[in-house]
Amino acid sequence: MANRRNRYGAREGCGVEPEGVARMGWDFSTDPEFQAELNWVEQFCREEIEPIDLLFPGAAKSRDPRMRGLVDPLKQQVKERGLWALFLDEELGGPGFGQLKLALLNEVLAGYGSAPVVFGTQGPDTGNMEILAAHGTPEQKERWLVPLMNQEIWSAFSMTEPQGGSDPSLFKTTAVRDGNEWVINGEKWFTSFGQDADIILVMCQNGIFIVERDTPGIEWLHGAGAHSHVRYTDVRVPLDHLLGPEGGGRMLAQRRLGGGRIHHAMRTVAACKMAIDMMCERALSRESHGKVISEHQMVQEAIADSWSQYHQLRLLVLWTAWTIDNSSTREARTQIAMCKTVCADVQKDIVFRAIHIMGSLGVTHLTPLQQMWSSVPTQFIMDGPDEVHKVTISKNVLRNYEPHAGNWPSQFLPVKREAAKQKFSDLLANDPELAERVERLARSQYSTIS
Numbered sequence: 001m002a003n004r005r006n007r008y009g010a011r012e013g014c015g016v017e018p019e020g021v022a023r024m025g026w027d028f029s030t031d032p033e034f035q036a037e038l039n040w041v042e043q044f045c046r047e048e049i050e051p052i053d054l055l056f057p058g059a060a061k062s063r064d065p066r067m068r069g070l071v072d073p074l075k076q077q078v079k080e081r082g083l084w085a086l087f088l089d090e091e092l093g094g095p096g097f098g099q100l101k102l103a104l105l106n107e108v109l110a111g112y113g114s115a116p117v118v119f120g121t122q123g124p125d126t127g128n129m130e131i132l133a134a135h136g137t138p139e140q141k142e143r144w145l146v147p148l149m150n151q152e153i154w155s156a157f158s159m160t161e162p163q164g165g166s167d168p169s170l171f172k173t174t175a176v177r178d179g180n181e182w183v184i185n186g187e188k189w190f191t192s193f194g195q196d197a198d199i200i201l202v203m204c205q206n207g208i209f210i211v212e213r214d215t216p217g218i219e220w221l222h223g224a225g226a227h228s229h230v231r232y233t234d235v236r237v238p239l240d241h242l243l244g245p246e247g248g249g250r251m252l253a254q255r256r257l258g259g260g261r262i263h264h265a266m267r268t269v270a271a272c273k274m275a276i277d278m279m280c281e282r283a284l285s286r287e288s289h290g291k292v293i294s295e296h297q298m299v300q301e302a303i304a305d306s307w308s309q310y311h312q313l314r315l316l317v318l319w320t321a322w323t324i325d326n327s328s329t330r331e332a333r334t335q336i337a338m339c340k341t342v343c344a345d346v347q348k349d350i351v352f353r354a355i356h357i358m359g360s361l362g363v364t365h366l367t368p369l370q371q372m373w374s375s376v377p378t379q380f381i382m383d384g385p386d387e388v389h390k391v392t393i394s395k396n397v398l399r400n401y402e403p404h405a406g407n408w409p410s411q412f413l414p415v416k417r418e419a420a421k422q423k424f425s426d427l428l429a430n431d432p433e434l435a436e437r438v439e440r441l442a443r444s445q446y447s448t449i450s
Contacts, residue, residue, distance in 0.1 A: 030104065038104060041083070041119075045112040048074055053113045060117035061154065061196070074118050075151070085120040085149055087263070088133060099321035103266045107314075110270030120149065124192055127260050128155040128201055131208075131252050135244035144199055144210065153198035158191040158211075158230060159253060166384055168203070168250045173232065175204040175242075182209055182242065184217075184235040194228030195220055202232065207249045210241045261383050262324070262332075265317045265339035268379065271372050272310045272350045278367065279303060279354040286359070293357070302353040313339075313346045334396040337389040344379035344386060351376065417442060 030038070052059050052070055059067040078084050086102050088094025097105070109115040116122040125148055132145040147153045164170025173186025184202060194200060200211045200218075211218070217235035220228060244252050280303060283294035293299050320335035329336070351372045355362035362369050380386050404410050421428065421438065428435040 060114035106266035110267035156197035268343035275354040
């Protein structure tokens, strides 16, 4: 089933159906029990988290005891509800919801700034926890994973370099063994939340190393807001600070970034829905040229295009999440790359239309639209530029095809028609009138248009 070929010689199927088993998996409903959880999450975020975000932005990650006094009780409610660390499978210490349910939950959480922290799903800690859970030693898990899951500490991922960007083959940062220690030297750029982190996962030429923030030799340079620029000069860490195998940094990073890309797309779905909600509410509330602007055809076109794009993106993300649940992140890598490239385009288009329909208010910081708009360029670049992922998509798609035989493509109609005539040769031989009709049809279709 999974390896059958279509008329172009392409292998069909997404590769997750067991061989010889016909299965129908297109169920777009949410089971009532989980829908009840989604309803609770929406109400909880709206009534408990949003007021804190409006008055005390950043409170969820603050070390101020007063802020923790506001946020910690909310986290406890989430834990008691069994919704903490949603992204982790059961064997890694999470609830084991899987990516599809996580996608539905992220559609709610991403609409509220502090919700990911309150639910234990905040980046960049999620990816760091995932690779610690999957590849860390028991000692590393006890020392760093448990405190990360309990939000007693925060983390950062130090990968991108000023010259080589996110291409590991161009990295200059090294970790050289010296007795019972690794000595790290190099420079990293765009280490998000690095200066607020307690531990930093530093990707070197020969692996990923866990570096604690107070280790001598760490120098914070002029960064870009939350995205830190850091130099490591003779930074020494014990041998047991290597995460996973030596030389395994690229493998661990791909696991981490693959999950991160689909999670970014999940959150983009939520942002697009919020922009549409604002667009539609405003369209029904404003008047221009004697009528409500929702009655103007160009506004209707903007709403229709936005609604269609939103659902196309949402279905792509949910299908990708379903594929991961039924196979693996690796098997879904083409779909993940599609999510990565599509979500930025869709957010750009929808937010742009929403800003226009809001009018002058849309270009201020009095609504979330400007923040959404300013994040669009980042969407195109973060976790690897879209161009790289489009190359991945193209290569993976082309692997399922074969070149056609001879000079003509598979859909060259004269060749196909000759094959059809062979199939009905007996019929045409016994019915000259029908044969003449076939020839007349062929001549009319091949004649030059004058």
